[in-house]
Amino acid sequence: MxxxxxxxxxxxxxxxxxxxxxxxxxxxxxxxxxxxxxxxxxxxxxxxxxxxxxxxxxxxxxxxxxxxxxxxxxxxxxxxxxxxxxxxxxxxxxxxxxxxxxxxxxxxxxxxxxxxxxxxxxxxxxxFMFPHHSQHRAVRELLQEDVVGTVQVFSSSFGVPPLDPAGFRYRPDLGGGALLDTGVYPLLAAQLYLGGELEALGATLRIDERTGVDVAGTALLSAADGTAAQVSFGFDHSYRAHYALWGTRGRLTVERAFTPPEQLRPPVRIQQQDRVTELTLAPDHQVRNSVRAFAEAVVSGPLGPAEEELTLRQARLVEDIRLKARRFSHRPGPVWNAPDRTHQR
The missing domain is CATH 3.40.50.720 (NAD(P)-binding Rossmann-like Domain)
Structure with missing residues (x-):
């Protein structure tokens, strides 16, 4: 070659x-x-x-x-x-x-x-495209400036309206289900901000009676130092793609965390004791950035141990949630309608 x-x-x-x-x-x-x-x-x-x-x-x-x-x-x-x-x-x-x-x-x-x-x-x-968006680099810089103090809780949700019932996401044999489709986003975000191995303390999955796939779920996670992460996900929801970092001095919230359109100027909200600050960040193209990062990796050589370890921690965490989840029966909701594609990846 x-x-x-x-x-x-x-x-x-x-x-x-x-x-x-x-x-x-x-x-x-x-x-x-x-x-x-x-x-x-x-x-x-x-x-x-x-x-x-x-x-x-x-x-x-x-x-x-x-x-x-x-x-x-x-x-x-x-x-x-x-x-x-x-x-x-x-x-x-x-x-x-x-x-x-x-x-x-x-x-x-x-x-x-x-x-x-x-x-x-x-x-x-x-x-995963979202880590390549510059808004998350800006958030990390704000955290380094101590705008929220020591992070105590990370919370994140990613949900989308019901999808095409004929699609693979509703087929267990093709790896369907909300955990693998939307749940992996807040789980990865939790790992990126809290760092190290996260443990699933408990989880829920709502199983669609007709298809047998999970259409919604939640998980409570803990870092080694006891910092908590709360995540929720699904494709039986109104659209939401957010995360928040709650610390000793304030709370920082990102509202379009995972699928921002490239023309969007992402809003970030910082709430402190006597002040609320609304920031508008620069637009960015996370799909383009993801492709460029892959091409650069091909040129420079295979991924290093840190990248591999993050991928493995993600896979281990997903499996842990599957094993620990309490499962609930879920009756199918309204008939699917063609979604607004602005929320899709």
Whole structure:
């Protein structure tokens, strides 16, 4: 394979999922650090239509794309239960991998995939986009300025309205469910701000009677020093994507934490004893930033121990919540209507 340092990273896409069509493919087609080479689908016509739309080649079948010598890396937007197989195939073909979250549906699979990538000196990255938005860097700087004092509690919620009932998110065999779809966002945010291993002290999951997947949940977490994290998530909610850090001197709240549109100037609210401060931060494009970070990793070398450890802690925490959750039956809500896509990733 050609050394990716000699030009833009040549990328192929396995599948024509909605997240790929709406968010990732437009960026992959426009960014100078990558070259969109081909998109694959099991449906040759769909591959051809998508390829024509984004100015690249179409490939019938994922294996056909992985056999191409002009592809350095692949982006995988498939349902979670398919990630393990196609990451393994892609790494076996010598391709770097950017995969939609979660990297796999179990801790053991995630561990084995990271080991395989490391043994082949290939980048394997989980495509959480929100940490690449500059608003979170601004929040960390505010925390360093001691605007809330010592953090005592982290709280976060990510919920979206009911989704298409025919989609993979309502199929247990494809890795559906709210924990793997929306729950992983506040869980990762808690880890990024509290640091170290978090323990799930308790959790709930509401299980849809018709489909068998969890459509909502909560978790109470604890850091090693006793700092608490409270998270809630689901896709049977009005839209919310927020987190808050409550400390000894105040409280800081971010209201569009996970899926801000690139033109949005994110609001941050700081509440102290005698003062409320409303900040408006600069807009940013977290999808573009995520693609650039992946391309940079391909050029500079495999992910380091810190990145791998964060991915493993995330997988371990998700599994812990599954094991400790108290499950409640949930009757299906209103019939799904086409959602406002402004809330989607």
């Amino acid at each position: 050609r050394d990716a340092r000699h030009g833009p990273v040549r990328v192929g896409v396995l599948g024509c999922a909605d997240i790929a069509l709406r968010r990732m493919l437009p960026v992959l087609a426009a960014e100078a650090c990558v070259e969109l080479v081909a998109v694959a689908s099991r449906d040759a016509d769909k591959a051809a239509r998508t390829a024509a739309r984004f100015g690249c080649d179409g490939a019938r079948g994922y294996d056909a794309l992985l056999r191409r010598d002009d592809v350095d890396a692949v982006y995988i937007p498939l349902p979670p239960a398919l990630h393990r197989h196609w990451i393994t195939e892609a790494l076996g073909a010598g391709k770097h991998v950017l995969c939609e979250k979660p990297l796999s549906t179990s801790y053991d699979d995630t561990l084995e995939l990271l080991k395989l990538a490391r043994s082949r000196q290939l980048v394997l990255a989980e495509n």
